[in-house]
Every structure is written in C-alpha cells, then in structure tokens.
Amino acid sequence: MVLPMHIAVFTDYYLPTLGGVQTSIKAQKDTLEAAGHRVTVFCPLHEPSGDPTVVQLPTSKVIKPDNYPYTWPPKRAKWFAQNYMDSIEPVDVVHVHSEMAAAAAGVHVARSRGLPLVQTMHGRVDVYTQCVLPFPAATSVLLSWLYNRNNPVRPVTLRDAPYTRTALARRMWKLMVNQANYADHVIVPSHHFAHKLQYQGVNKPLTVLSNGLEPxxxxxxxxxxxxxxxxxxxxxxxxxxxxxxxxxxxxxxxxxxxxxxxxxxxxxxxxxxxxxxxxxxxxxxxxxxxxxxxxxxxxxxxxxxxxxxxxxxxxxxxxxxxxxxxxxxxxxxxxxxxxxxxxxxxxxxxxxxxxxxxxxxxxxxxxxxxxxxxxxxxxxxxxxxxxxxxxLQQPLTEQLLGVYESVLQPSA
Incomplete structure (x- = not known):
C-alpha cells in the first residue's frame, strides 16, 4: 500500500500546447490523482492557468522557441518556485520532465530542500536543436552557456558514436548526461534511448518506463x-x-x-x-x-x-x-x-x-x-x-510509484 504523496512536476512543455511530452505528463498526473496522490505542475504558460494544480512559472513574452512558452529569466523562476513551495502542502518528490529553465528550477528546488529528484529523459535534445530551432549551431552554444550558468555542471567525457560526431551534438549530449546525473533516479520511455544515455555516461539508477494513455x-x-x-x-x-x-x-x-x-x-x-x-x-x-x-x-x-x-x-x-x-x-x-x-x-x-x-x-x-x-x-x-x-497509463503509474518509493527510501 503506497501512502499518499505530493509530487511537484517541473516541465518546459505542458498543455495547452500540443505534443507527446505534454500528453504523457497529463496522463501520469491524472492517474496519480485518481490513485489518491497530489500533483502540482510547474511550467511556462502563454496565459495564466485556471487550474490551481498547474502553476505558471515566469514566462518570456519574447522568447518562444517553436512557438512554445519559455521560462525566463531562470533566476526568477528558481526564486518563484522556492517561494511557491512554501505556500503549498509539503512535497515528497520532485519529478523533472525536461532540460531547460523550468527543469533548472526543479533541480534547484529539490537540491535546496533536500527532496528526492526523479528525471524523465523524453527525447534527443541534440536532434531537436539541429532540426527545429533557428541558427542551430549558434543556438546550441547559447543553450549550452545558459545551461552551464544555471546548473551545477560536472565534467562529461562522451564516447565516440555516430550521434556525437558534431560539435553541436556533443554540446547537447553533455547537457543531457549532466541533467540525468543530477537525479536520484532516471526514467526513460524506451530501451534504445536508455542504452545511448548509459553509453554516454549516465550512471544513476535508471528505469525504462513506457508512456501511457489516459483511461x-x-x-x-x-x-x-x-x-x-x-x-x-x-x-x-x-x-x-x-x-x-x-x-x-x-x-x-x-x-x-x-x-x-x-x-x-x-x-x-x-x-x-x-x-x-x-x-x-x-x-x-x-x-x-x-x-x-x-x-x-x-x-x-x-x-x-x-x-x-x-x-x-x-x-x-x-x-x-x-x-x-x-x-x-x-x-x-x-x-x-x-x-x-x-x-x-x-x-x-x-x-x-x-x-x-x-x-x-x-x-x-x-x-x-x-x-x-x-x-x-x-x-x-x-x-x-x-x-x-x-x-494504458494505469499499470505504468504503479511502476512510477515504485520509482518514487525507491528514492524516498534509498537504503531499502
């Protein structure tokens, strides 16, 4: 029997914008709540949320990569999240679903408050940067600089692979490996991506846990x-x-x-x-x-x-x-x-x-x-x-709760 938990979710992507990450987080949120747990989502939004369980982080009015809202500035987002956490019921676990400014706020909150941190790695930031964002070479330098400025970066030595050949790819893979290694436990939706992450240096406990659909x-x-x-x-x-x-x-x-x-x-x-x-x-x-x-x-x-x-x-x-x-x-x-x-x-x-x-x-x-x-x-x-x-998401949520329990009782 799993005791009721309060999970703080930090993500750079959430509804009402469309995408697989958004719908997978929503499916997890709904099934966790149906099982008696509480979930508070922190994310950038174009407009304030009418849902008290979805909290708008400081959001740029100018920076909108691929027309998604973007958390900005990072320091203010960290400050805002810290203060907001003081106004809600105590949080048991922080679960981060991305790698950018909202994610940095989640990592900061977890580490400063001594809360266990779970990180889901949803996809290839290197390919997304190369194929979706404008001026990808310059953008990758900027993203890497912003990331290093707002996160406690550790040295990463990448291994040679077809997907790490370019300077852009190496910058983004170092970012991904760092992000995963901040966590107490890493979740990846597929075995093939999990193998790549571990091959490039992710050394934290890792669970392959499929996404699921709302019942x-x-x-x-x-x-x-x-x-x-x-x-x-x-x-x-x-x-x-x-x-x-x-x-x-x-x-x-x-x-x-x-x-x-x-x-x-x-x-x-x-x-x-x-x-x-x-x-x-x-x-x-x-x-x-x-x-x-x-x-x-x-x-x-x-x-x-x-x-x-x-x-x-x-x-x-x-x-x-x-x-x-x-x-x-x-x-x-x-x-x-x-x-x-x-x-x-x-x-x-x-x-x-x-x-x-x-x-x-x-x-x-x-x-x-x-x-x-x-x-x-x-x-x-x-x-x-x-x-x-x-x-279905429901049986997968039971496995997710198992991950949460493992980080709450690391010596078990």
Missing part, C-alpha cells in the same frame, strides 16, 4: 472495428501526424506519396518550421488533390482521424524516443508504418510495417506491398485493437 481516452475507443481495405482501385487512406520539421522527414514522406497510385490519399496533422517547405512541395508536384494539411489539432481529433485511415505513417529516423502518437495509433487499431527499427519496441510487430531502408523508395514499396495484400490491413488492425490495453 478515458482508451474507453472512447472500445467500440472501434478493425480497419478494412477492399483492395484494387478503392481509396487507401494514410495518416501522418507530428511536428512538421526536418527530423520527422515530411518531405521524404511526400516523395514516397508521389510514387504511389492516385487512389492513395493522405491527411497530415501538425505544424512546425518545415510547413512552408511542405506546402511548396505539395504545390510544385500537384499533390493538393491527394494530400490535405490540417495543421495542429487536439488529441481527440487525432484519435478520431486515426479510426478513418488504413495506415499511420511514422517517417522519422534516428530521432524519436517513444512517440505518444504511436501509442494512440495502437489504441485506435491503425496499422503503423515505421522507418526506424528502434521504434519497433513501441508498437507490436504484428501491427507494423518496417521499411527496408528509411528512404522514400522503401516507404513507397512498403505501402504498395500492404495494398497488394488487403487482408493484412484487417489482420494488423485486429491485433492492435485486441492488445490495446498495453497502452
């Missing part, structure tokens, strides 16, 4: 029927959803669509820095009759749309950790196309198609092969629907 979301999907494709010239619908930026490879996806027959239609959801390039490509190659851009939409819209497609395409490669959207596709019974073999641990192989290589030719070939065997669509969809309980 209320899954309950809405219980009545879904398996997808069916009639074959021949009937319409084959493909869905793409994510940040529209270089690391997600939307242009490679569109190149693949050009190679497919006219009865293949596509709906793309999301926005990002590559949106103009995507629109130009669609116009230049006359794909507007087959490809529809929907922009950013709420999670419920994504789940509804998934039920109307034969295939969900995930075209990122050597970047994603454990995309929440893949868990959503699993829960919705939508077969998944993957380009990155690392992501096969996220969705059962019985419900996925893995391309031979990540290029557009292989993407197109994999889609053609699936279309040539229409019965496979139903088989894959049926398997995913029957196994969708594995995407």
């Amino acid at each position: 209320t979301l899954l309950s809405q999907l219980r009545a879904i029927k398996p997808r069916e494709y009639a074959g021949g010239d009937t319409e084959f619908r493909i869905m793409w959803c994510g940040r529209v930026s270089q690391e997600k490879r939307p242009i490679d996806f569109l190149r693949a669509i050009r190679q497919l027959p006219e009865n293949v239609v596509v709906n793309m959801y999301g926005s990002g820095p590559a949106m103009k390039s995507v629109r130009r490509y669609i116009t230049r190659h006359r794909l507007s009759g087959r490809v529809t851009l929907h922009g950013p939409v709420p999670q419920q819209t994504v789940l509804t749309a998934m039920q109307e497609h034969h295939l969900f395409a995930s075209t990122s490669y050597d970047f994603d950790n454990q995309p929440m959207v893949l868990l959503e596709a699993h829960a919705a019974g939508t077969p998944v196309l993957l380009c990155d073999p690392d992501l096969t641990e996220v969705v059962p192989t019985e419900g996925t198609v893995l391309t031979a290589t990540p290029d557009s030719q292989s993407i197109a070939a994999a889609v053609r092969e699936l279309m040539a065997h229409p019965a496979r669509v139903r088989e894959m969809s049926d398997y995913l629907l029957k196994s969708c309980d594995s995407t």
